[in-house]
Amino acid sequence: MLVTGGGSGMGLAMAKAFAQGGAQVAVLGRSIERAEEGAQQIAALGVRAHAMSCDVRQPDAIAAAFDEAERALGPIGLLANNAGANFPILAEDISPNAWNAVTRIAIDGTFLCSAEFARRLIARGEGGAIVNNSAQYIWTGFPGDAHSAAAKTAQATMTRKLAADWAPYGIRVNAIAAGFFPHDTSTAGRREGGVELLQNMIPAGRTGSIWEFGWLSAMTCTPLFGDMTGQVIVQDGGESLRRSLMMPDFVPPRERGDGPWGWQ
Amino acid sequence: MSGWLSGKRVRIEGVSPAIASALAAQDAAVDDSEDCDIWVHVAPPPAIRLAHELTHSEWRASLDIGLDRRFLGARDFAAQCRARGTGGAVLFVGAPEQALGADHAAAAGALGNLTKTLSVEWARDGIRVNSILTRDTGNTLGNLAAYLVSDYAAYVTGAVMGIDLDD
Numbered sequence: 296m297l298v299t300g301g302g303s304g305m306g307l308a309m310a311k312a313f314a315q316g317g318a319q320v321a322v323l324g325r326s327i328e329r330a331e332e333g334a335q336q337i338a339a340l341g342v343r344a345h346a347m348s349c350d351v352r353q354p355d356a357i358a359a360a361f362d363e364a365e366r367a368l369g370p371i372g373l374l375a376n377n378a379g380a381n382f383p384i385l386a387e388d389i390s391p392n393a394w395n396a397v398t399r400i401a402i403d404g405t406f407l408c409s410a411e412f413a414r415r416l417i418a419r420g421e422g423g424a425i426v427n428n429s430a431q432y433i434w435t436g437f438p439g440d441a442h443s444a445a446a447k448t449a450q451a452t453m454t455r456k457l458a459a460d461w462a463p464y465g466i467r468v469n470a471i472a473a474g475f476f477p478h479d480t481s482t483a484g485r486r487e488g489g490v491e492l493l494q495n496m497i498p499a500g501r502t503g504s505i506w507e508f509g510w511l512s513a514m515t516c517t518p519l520f521g522d523m524t525g526q527v528i529v530q531d532g533g534e535s536l537r538r539s540l541m542m543p544d545f546v547p548p549r550e551r552g553d554g555p556w557g558w559q
Numbered sequence: 560m561s562g563w564l565s566g567k568r569v570r571i572e573g574v575s576p577a578i579a580s581a582l583a584a585q586d587a588a589v590d591d592s593e594d595c596d597i598w599v600h601v602a603p604p605p606a607i608r609l610a611h612e613l614t615h616s617e618w619r620a621s622l623d624i625g626l627d628r629r630f631l632g633a634r635d636f637a638a639q640c641r642a643r644g645t646g647g648a649v650l651f652v653g654a655p656e657q658a659l660g661a662d663h664a665a666a667a668g669a670l671g672n673l674t675k676t677l678s679v680e681w682a683r684d685g686i687r688v689n690s691i692l693t694r695d696t697g698n699t700l701g702n703l704a705a706y707l708v709s710d711y712a713a714y715v716t717g718a719v720m721g722i723d724l725d726d
Binding site: 316455458459462474498499500503504507508510511514517519520521522523524525526527528529530531532533536537538 | 560675676678679682683695697698699700702703706711712713714715716717718720721722723724726
């Protein structure tokens, strides 16, 4: 299998869950150093792992990365699209470069990697499975994080259409609308007390454990869920659901820069 | 990939051979006891009729099985969980919203938003509530049900999902 952004965080959690199921893992990262660190942790689970550097916005680079991965590990039959950047910021402060970086890594990257993967499977006459890392805020918007709100929803809506386009070829495509799974490189929780504040806000009473995200991601790609495709599964401890008709007083994003999801 | 439901007692209301066998394959104890950790409700699909040809009694029967019984059963199950001081998992299974007649569309839509509502009301009791709305009756349905009621899905609640593109 191949995982983008697999050197750390949620991508690494996905990769480890696939490895626990016996998959050999090609780890794609912007930074080869981080991809190699992730690959070492994956290899420690007893599977073969191969680290590569790749910009998922570049179709030629993606094709080359698949070539290299398939030389190292054999044909790739599963793909996890996780590569993404995210940082809280007021919409008016998002520069064109920042907008492009967040949206194109997630939107173009997910499309380009999925299409490269599918073309290879179709040419070989083999089926396969894709899982996309989407987010729990795709139905509500995410004030203070406009670039990611757009990017994560595009991933979810393309999931359904890619699944339809590739169903005749036995290629399944699903997505996880993930809640908050704290990890070393996540944005919130970096500041002191950040995670605890978030836990109190979540109906389940806790943030997610990152291996829970990995398990569900990998599960959608196994033959156990062999008929599942085009689904967006929310995994957020109830975080995205309405809790009450009463809402706290509205605080505009630009007046809450120091909260747990603050942008300062 | 087994033993997801070791030590769990499951009551299944309604008929789904795929779910029953998948839960048993994951070592759940499946029986009719009221005292259970997991409650699965499978509603049989009502006959498809044009809306203007549905009698009120047919309409009511669909809503009874597709919505009212599910709410009342979940309510009783949750009360038992709270009395025991344990969490639990509820799973509703039925057809997609637009798959059948207007009776089912009403029941399934109501069920979806009920799922989201109960999941929040009971979250701090450790009781999870999810729904699968699908035409699928095969192994994926069984395995997905087994996953959703297992502790591996402890962070999945208030989720309403299908299985294939028609769902």
